Amino acid sequence: MDTKKRLKPLYAAKQFIDKNFPNCQGALLAGSVVRGEDTDTSDLDIVIFDDNILASYRQSIMEFEWAIEVFVHNLSSYKQFFEEDSKRARPSLPRMISEGIIIRDLGVIQQIKREANIILSEGPEIWNSEIIQIKRYFITDVLDDFIGSTTRAEELMIANTLTDMIQEFVLRSNGCWIGSSKWIIRELNNLDKLFASQFVDALDTFYKKDDKSKIIDLVDQILQPYGGRLFEGFRLDSK
Template sequence: MGDLKRLTPIEAAHQFINNHFPNCQGALLAGSVVRGEATETSDLDIVIFDKRLGSSYRESLIDYGWAIEVFAHNLDSYKHFFEMDYKSAKPSMQRMVSEGIILKDAGIIDSLKKEALAILNNGPEEWSVDTINIKRYFITDALDDFIGCTKPAEELFIANTLAELLSEFVLRTNRHWIGTSKWLIRSLKDYDEEFANQFFEAFNSFYKTGVKTKIINLSEYVLEPLGGKLFDGFSLGKD
């Protein structure tokens, strides 16, 4: 369809529900179009709750001029995804439900939103001391590889690994949700915007110049409150 005929996100979502899930008990429009962060390639994330479904499923399609991602659940199966996202500390399902604009509601959405918000507000499970030490060790290992590496191609991908490890470590040790891809920096900003800017500057500087100093300093800064780098004496799986 041409852009002039493209429906608004709300119009397209309502038509989709009316045509494909007219008897569902609840439906939400979520994602970037709801948060005001939509780009030219953004799709519509539509969450369905239909008691007739045997199990949850995800489906992608193009309709009404939009790419549409459907997340379909019955009135119980969504709980598995709440639990799975809680354990991974990446609460995508909880975010969709809590932020979603109501498209249809047979009296179930309010309780679902409260359930999602309660999980989001409580934060992820606290890491144990053993888990923190394991993460310290793997950050130390990657950092030492990064410092000693002299091959630009390898340095690039070690830096990528460090970005994921460091962001996870900062967020989880402070009981905040984590993210990957674009949600990595978004999660850091939700935690501490000033730190997120420092994080971005450290990696952006390396990618532009090849100078490692800011990433090394950032890594040591992140590790220091929890005991610093860890190598000597570390053991995993030994009786």
């Protein structure tokens, strides 16, 4: 793949749709290229709405010197993905549709964009006190493993788990969407740039210097408003 021979993202997307989905009712170009965050390894995220297909699918294709991820829906199947994304608090499809540049619209895209924007503005379901209690307990449990571990290989794996638990707790307890991979730091920055900086510094210090103290302090900081670490007296009944 020669990036120097690439068509411009929007033009490549239009060519791709004309070639592969000429009868679709709507199409959007989304992802890093529309946010101005693309790199040499970025792909094109294209969302298609075609009422002739029976079921949604995702496909990876190489065309026009671009890696293309195409997300294909009919005019009702996307609703299930909206619902599932909301439940897991990771609004992948609503965000793509909300930020996406319209490439084709036969009268369907604006309504779908409105639905996506409503989901994004409402945010995920608020955690109740029971969920926060459960999360406090399991974070405490993993933190204890992290503090007590003396094996570097195990410490690294525990730190990875703890990292995900920290970002989830901070974001969800504040009524925010969560992320994965690069979206973890993006969502934390959206919430609190200072905390995001502390979070990165704590991880960096551990990975570079084998110093756990900043991660331990960070966990205590986020749990403190909810009663701190939790072990004694915790009970989880089966349902």
